[in-house]
Amino acid sequence: xxxxxxxxxxxxxxxxxxxxCCPPLTERPMTAGEAxxxxxxxxxxGDPVRLRLFSAVASHEGGEACVCDISDVGVxxxxxxxxxxxxxxxxxxxxxxxxxxxxYRVEPSVLAAMGRILASASAAA
Amino acid sequence: xxxxxxxxxxxxxxxxxxxxCCPPLTERPMTAGEAxxxxxxxxxxGDPVRLRLFSAVASHEGGEACVCDISDVGVxxxxxxxxxxxxxxxxxxxxxxxxxxxxYRVEPSVLAAMGRILASASAAA
Numbered sequence: 001x002x003x004x005x006x007x008x009x010x011x012x013x014x015x016x017x018x019x020x021c022c023p024p025l026t027e028r029p030m031t032a033g034e035a036x037x038x039x040x041x042x043x044x045x046g047d048p049v050r051l052r053l054f055s056a057v058a059s060h061e062g063g064e065a066c067v068c069d070i071s072d073v074g075v076x077x078x079x080x081x082x083x084x085x086x087x088x089x090x091x092x093x094x095x096x097x098x099x100x101x102x103x104y105r106v107e108p109s110v111l112a113a114m115g116r117i118l119a120s121a122s123a124a125a
Numbered sequence: 126x127x128x129x130x131x132x133x134x135x136x137x138x139x140x141x142x143x144x145x146c147c148p149p150l151t152e153r154p155m156t157a158g159e160a161x162x163x164x165x166x167x168x169x170x171g172d173p174v175r176l177r178l179f180s181a182v183a184s185h186e187g188g189e190a191c192v193c194d195i196s197d198v199g200v201x202x203x204x205x206x207x208x209x210x211x212x213x214x215x216x217x218x219x220x221x222x223x224x225x226x227x228x229y230r231v232e233p234s235v236l237a238a239m240g241r242i243l244a245s246a247s248a249a250a
Contacts, residue, residue, distance in 0.1 A: 025183040025231075032199075035173040035180070042176070046168030048160040055160070058150040074157070106150075111243050118240035 025117055041114055044090035049075055050083045057084075057093060058106045066101035150242055166239055169215035174200055175208045182209075182218060183231045191226035 021041075022034040030038065045051050056070040057063075067080050075083075084104055087093040092111070093104045146166075147159040155163065170176050181195040182188075192205050200208075209229055212218040217236070218229045 023180075025180045025236075026188075028184050029181040029195075029198075030177050032173065032177065035177040039171050039173040039176045042167050043171030046164050046171040048157065048164040051164045051167070052155050052157065052160040055148075055150045056154040059153050063151075070154075073154075111150075115240055115243035118236050119244050 021113055022117055024119075038114070038117060040090055041092065041110060044087055044092055047083070049073060049079070050087060053080060053083050054087055054092065054106075057104050064103045064105040066103050068101055146238055147242055149244075163239070163242060165215055166217065166235060169212055169217050172208070174198060174204070175212060178205060178208050179212055179217065179231075182229050189228045189230040191228050193226055 021037040022030055045054065052073045053070060056073065057065045060069055067077060067084065071077055071080060073080070084093065084095075088095055088104070092107055094107050095102050095104050097103075146162040147155055170179065177198045178195060181198065182190045185194055192202060192209065196202055196205060198205070209218060209220075213220055213229070217232055219232050220227050220229050222228075
């Protein structure tokens with residue numbers, strides 16, 4: 001990881017919590033640093049339960065949801081909280097406490113970046 | 126997995142090797158079956174080395190590459206082959222043997238499906 005630390009791209013991602021990453025897949029081979037950032041985002045969606053929870057938040061009224069809103073995916077509430085935390089760590093969700101509950105919201109810039117990586121690739125293929 | 130087997134979506138994906146999946150993230154919560162298919166694709170891109178290899182194939186001249194073309198990511202050739210196999214199993218690459226080498230090509234329909242899932246989400250957010 002020592003060589004990755006030197007990349008400004010990674011520092012920005014670490015500072016902001018979101019990643020302004022990466023080039024379209026068809027443009028050029030990704031660098032090690034870019035792949036590190038992008039793979040972290042894809043990996044966060046690489047679990048079926050996590051993906052269902054993420055889509056539950058994304059499709060919820062107003063674009064946000066609390067644990068109380070999305071407990072119908074067949075796992076316990078601690079498990080739901082665990083996965084939401086993982087999605088937040090990956091920069092895909094933001095959260096805000098209001099009263100008793102923590103509300104989660106999709107981070108649009110990160111999703112847009114992931115979509116751009118893939119959409120360009122498929123358009124050019 | 127027994128309840129997943131009953132979904133036509135999964136059967137189609139298994140038959141064709143590519144997944145005509147899934148609804149945009151903002152549309153409605155994904156079902157268990159949809160999330161199973163989509164998570165498999167995202168997980169395949171959730172490894173930095175695999176993602177670099179995938180972008181190397183996607184950005185290579187003519188949209189295809191053999192192991193001999195993309196050996197500069199700092200891992201051994203057997204490791205490259207292993208990751209290419211994983212990407213193929215996930216339906217993201219197709220392969221064809223021509224002479225000595227196996228040539229890999231990006232599967233555009235799968236990438237388009239992944240892009241659609243994410244792009245719609247970010248546009249609506």
